[in-house]
Amino acid sequence: MNILDCDFLIIGSGLAGLSAAHYLAPHGKVVVVTKRETQDCNTNFAQGGISCVTLADDSFEKHIADTLDAGAGLCNIEAVRAIVEDGPARMDDLRNMGLQFDQTADGTPDLGREGGHTMRRILHAGDITGRNIEKTLIQATGHQPNIRILQYTHAIDLVTTKSSDGRPSCIGVYLLNTKTGEISAARARNIILATGGAGKVYRYTCNPDVATAGGVAMAWRAGADIENMEFFQFHPTCLYHPAAKNFLISEAVRGEGAELVDANGVPFMARYDRRGSLAPRDIVARAIDHEMKTRGLPCMYLDIRSKGKEFLTKRFPNIYRECLRFGIDMATDLIPIVPAAHYCCGGVKASVDGRTNIEGLFAIGEVACTGLHGANRLASNSLLEAIVCAHKCAEWIAANPREFPTATIPDWIYGDAVPSDELVIVRHNWDEVRTCMWDYVGIVRTNHRLERALHRIENLRHEIRQYYFDYSVTSEVLELRNIADTAYLIIKSALQRKESRGLHYTLDYPNRLEKTTDTILSGYVLP
Ligand code: SIN
Numbered sequence: 001m002n003i004l005d006c007d008f009l010i011i012g013s014g015l016a017g018l019s020a021a022h023y024l025a026p027h028g029k030v031v032v033v034t035k036r037e038t039q040d041c042n043t044n045f046a047q048g049g050i051s052c053v054t055l056a057d058d059s060f061e062k063h064i065a066d067t068l069d070a071g072a073g074l075c076n077i078e079a080v081r082a083i084v085e086d087g088p089a090r091m092d093d094l095r096n097m098g099l100q101f102d103q104t105a106d107g108t109p110d111l112g113r114e115g116g117h118t119m120r121r122i123l124h125a126g127d128i129t130g131r132n133i134e135k136t137l138i139q140a141t142g143h144q145p146n147i148r149i150l151q152y153t154h155a156i157d158l159v160t161t162k163s164s165d166g167r168p169s170c171i172g173v174y175l176l177n178t179k180t181g182e183i184s185a186a187r188a189r190n191i192i193l194a195t196g197g198a199g200k201v202y203r204y205t206c207n208p209d210v211a212t213a214g215g216v217a218m219a220w221r222a223g224a225d226i227e228n229m230e231f232f233q234f235h236p237t238c239l240y241h242p243a244a245k246n247f248l249i250s251e252a253v254r255g256e257g258a259e260l261v262d263a264n265g266v267p268f269m270a271r272y273d274r275r276g277s278l279a280p281r282d283i284v285a286r287a288i289d290h291e292m293k294t295r296g297l298p299c300m301y302l303d304i305r306s307k308g309k310e311f312l313t314k315r316f317p318n319i320y321r322e323c324l325r326f327g328i329d330m331a332t333d334l335i336p337i338v339p340a341a342h343y344c345c346g347g348v349k350a351s352v353d354g355r356t357n358i359e360g361l362f363a364i365g366e367v368a369c370t371g372l373h374g375a376n377r378l379a380s381n382s383l384l385e386a387i388v389c390a391h392k393c394a395e396w397i398a399a400n401p402r403e404f405p406t407a408t409i410p411d412w413i414y415g416d417a418v419p420s421d422e423l424v425i426v427r428h429n430w431d432e433v434r435t436c437m438w439d440y441v442g443i444v445r446t447n448h449r450l451e452r453a454l455h456r457i458e459n460l461r462h463e464i465r466q467y468y469f470d471y472s473v474t475s476e477v478l479e480l481r482n483i484a485d486t487a488y489l490i491i492k493s494a495l496q497r498k499e500s501r502g503l504h505y506t507l508d509y510p511n512r513l514e515k516t517t518d519t520i521l522s523g524y525v526l527p
Helices: 014-027 060-070 075-097 129-142 214-222 251-255 282-297 305-315 316-323 382-399 422-438 447-470 475-496
Strands: 003-011 030-033 146-150 153-162 168-177 185-194 230-241 257-262 300-303 335-344 347-350 361-363
Touching: 003 014, 003 168, 014 030, 014 146, 030 153, 030 185, 060 075, 060 422, 075 129, 075 382, 129 146, 129 382, 153 185, 153 214, 153 475, 168 214, 185 316, 214 347, 214 361, 214 475, 230 251, 230 282, 251 316, 257 282, 282 300, 282 335, 305 316, 305 382, 422 447, 422 475
Parallel strands: 003 030, 003 185, 030 146, 185 361
Antiparallel strands: 153 168, 168 185, 230 335, 257 300, 300 335
16 A cells, blocks of 8 residues: 655645645645645635734724624633734735735725624625635645645545553544545644535535535544534525525625515514624524524525615625526525525634644644634634634644654555445435434424434444445545534534533523533544
């Protein structure tokens, strides 16, 4: 089996992964592996922007207060402060790499506003901020001789040994070349998970197809602690149209005055929260869900007609164009929307510099749970976290060099696995996991539904494990195994929380407890 040695192995090529590569390149050889093409990541789809204290009327204290308020009592205040305060320096890094944030006519930053923010503080590059960031990083990392990016390279599982203090120690990862089917491995001094999100665990999501929770699932199978997985954020306004797969109507649209309304144009959010359509996402998504379920409607609507075509085509050119493609003119029509799975606030328990309970293994970006988001992420804090934690992780690694592992990676055992002629099973199980999660582990939960979901998912995991051993490994099967394991972690965490808080709302415990703790699921032990 081929083994590729490097200093730093990064799994994932979004903002967290590529900026970690950028910051680590001066310290050694970096290899980035990504399962499709480099730009296939959640970052590329981020519309709103990056929240960052920029102008004099804003302050770190205000940004911290808004983050804590959205986080519903579960944020780690030190992590929040460290990330918020490092924002301006990291935005300068992005500008130095060539990113241009929008400016007003007088040259000051044009700041957007989103739910839960008491100020305008969202730096944005048009209404395709993520795509512009990704492009900037691909260019910046492309020039660096110390960085190698391997596309179509799917991480299968982390390889661990035992460290001197008995805890697991990560030395590398098995890799599948998705073009040739060949399995190889990579070995490194440090392994950094930057695998992004998990939206594909749910049937309806605004995430791209690559968001299949690989990082959380691999880390858990390797023995990492996983934190707060019950807090899955549903974005309130995904476009509802039979031909639109996963198109988001950015919260920035509400920031510019859009109201949530019913089919007759009557606003309803004031009945749920004094902040109306700009309340934090957990509240807005739940309100929409409630309106749809009680009135038996397939969707609700956004109304931004008052802003007129000139403003909308300038501020939201991409959203305007996309809506028009589906026959909706934002300037004259209501926009049909539904909530959809958007962001996993839980993840691999990590410090702000990415350290996990596994030696040599780091987690940054959406795959990590640093305590920034608590029980509900404040809009546009995720891109901020991704770049700040990538920088802090690189600084920590540079200051604490780890010896290159001496242990070898055992050859991959193919056993009796054969190519599958039963792909229908994989497709069926994909649908079953995602439908089960949507129906039983969605915006509003009950013990009964969670128990049912657990039973179903445990059976599916059993079946998938057998399939995984019997047939040759493919991307589809790896992703299926990962979404099923992550579904299990979400359900287990949800069952442990005996209250409603932030994104976790259950009819069995509708109130918030006075005292609470994070939900931790300890690393997986092979049965
Ligand atoms: C959006 O543009 O609404 C998404 C921003 C975010 O999720 O932070």
